[in-house]
Amino acid sequence: MNPWSCHEWSCPPVPTMVTPEELQYLHWLGSVEWDGESDAVEFAPWLGATTIALASGMVSNPRRKSGLLHTFDNFVWRPFMEPRSKIQRPNGSDFSDLLRANLGSLASSVVMHRVELPKGEHRISRYPLTGDEPLSSANPFDWEPPVPIGIIFIDGAKSYDAMRLVLSRLVPHLAPGGAWLACQDYADPFAYWVPLLMQLNSERWSAAHVLSANTVTFRSVSPVPQGTPRLPAIEDLSSEEGISLLETAADALRARGNPSSARMVQLGICIFLADKGDRGRAIKYLRSLCWRFPLVSRNSRVLREVSEAIERCLEVRVYPRPLRLIRECPGATIRWSRKVRSMLR
Numbered sequence: 001m002n003p004w005s006c007h008e009w010s011c012p013p014v015p016t017m018v019t020p021e022e023l024q025y026l027h028w029l030g031s032v033e034w035d036g037e038s039d040a041v042e043f044a045p046w047l048g049a050t051t052i053a054l055a056s057g058m059v060s061n062p063r064r065k066s067g068l069l070h071t072f073d074n075f076v077w078r079p080f081m082e083p084r085s086k087i088q089r090p091n092g093s094d095f096s097d098l099l100r101a102n103l104g105s106l107a108s109s110v111v112m113h114r115v116e117l118p119k120g121e122h123r124i125s126r127y128p129l130t131g132d133e134p135l136s137s138a139n140p141f142d143w144e145p146p147v148p149i150g151i152i153f154i155d156g157a158k159s160y161d162a163m164r165l166v167l168s169r170l171v172p173h174l175a176p177g178g179a180w181l182a183c184q185d186y187a188d189p190f191a192y193w194v195p196l197l198m199q200l201n202s203e204r205w206s207a208a209h210v211l212s213a214n215t216v217t218f219r220s221v222s223p224v225p226q227g228t229p230r231l232p233a234i235e236d237l238s239s240e241e242g243i244s245l246l247e248t249a250a251d252a253l254r255a256r257g258n259p260s261s262a263r264m265v266q267l268g269i270c271i272f273l274a275d276k277g278d279r280g281r282a283i284k285y286l287r288s289l290c291w292r293f294p295l296v297s298r299n300s301r302v303l304r305e306v307s308e309a310i311e312r313c314l315e316v317r318v319y320p321r322p323l324r325l326i327r328e329c330p331g332a333t334i335r336w337s338r339k340v341r342s343m344l345r
């Protein structure tokens with residue numbers, strides 16, 4: 001059993017986009033693994049569930065001497081946030097007041113920063129841009145950490161360039177004795193740049209905690225390697241390099257007993273290839289993955305989302321419809337095949 005699973009903490013009722021396990025884990029990370037002196041950094045808090053989990057963990061850490069949680073968001077309300085929170089706000093409005101209110105007494109341990117990370121120009125996105133987003137130059141992320149960073153929680157690097165920027169600015173400031181980099185989108189195929197750029201710099205850290213869904217946390221090596229991290233522009237990364245990095249990341253997850261997250265990283269290869277404009281290989285890769293997915297799997301919904309996104313982008317049908325129907329209604333499929341069999345008898 002993972003040590004965070006038996007960690008005692010009850011989460012306050014704040015709307016969240018992460019799983020209960022991830023909240024439990026962040027609290028455990030702050031209260032047990034944090035060194036008690038370094039600062040922590042979070043991208044991005046939304047309404048504060050992950051912020052509260054991490055900050056209240058840090059506050060309860062018996063080693064705590066100093067250290068703040070710096071949390072970064074553009075605080076721009078988007079329509080997709082409404083069904084997840086049951087809160088109605090105008091599109092584009094500022095929601096930092098909601099975070100402040102939810103933090104309550106933890107506000108003295110949390111510093112809120114308004115920044116706009118690069119949105120990138122991706123052919124495929126889970127939340128396509130609507131055109132009314134604020135200019136990316138409004139509050140660029142050029143923050144200089146005042147003290148070394150012991151924890152980075154990344155749940156807001158929603159583009160390849162955002163992940164590049166976050167790593168390029170923060171990696172030089174990681175605590176020399178070792179730091180935790182918790183990547184929430186690690187197993188989200190629509191955020192393939194997270195496993196890709198982490199794998200590209202694998203000499204700097206090693207996977208420490210693999211959660212059952214989404215989050216993978218790395219521990220940076222000590223002493224910190226010389227030189228800057230390798231963060232090429234996506235144009236400078238070949239399809240072969242990207243496939244190889246993501247396949248290696250998927251293999252590592254499989255070796256850590258998480259084949260489901262490994263398949264998510266492999267689905268990310270399809271989106272990476274489509275993003276690169278490598279149409280032929282994107283289709284071929286997705287076709288083969290459709291068959292390699294288990295017939296009954298909780299990831300079927302993501303396979304459908306990725307297929308639909310790629311089919312829309314490349315204007316081609318990839319996911320065989322019968323296979324998709326079987327996956328989406330396994331109960332009905334089993335009942336239907338029994339009925340046919342009994343009729344044939």
Ligand SMILES: C[S@@+](CC[C@H](N)C(=O)[O-])C[C@H]1O[C@@H](n2cnc3c(N)ncnc32)[C@H](O)[C@@H]1O
Pocket residue numbers: 015016017018043044045046047048049050051072073074075076115116117118119155156158
């Ligand atoms: C998935 S939500 C974070 C969920 C949150 N950690 C929780 O507890 O559920 C992503 C967050 O990233 C922020 N965000 C999205 N794009 C951004 C950008 N370009 N710059 C800064 N923040 C951004 C959103 O406002 C949102 O709060």
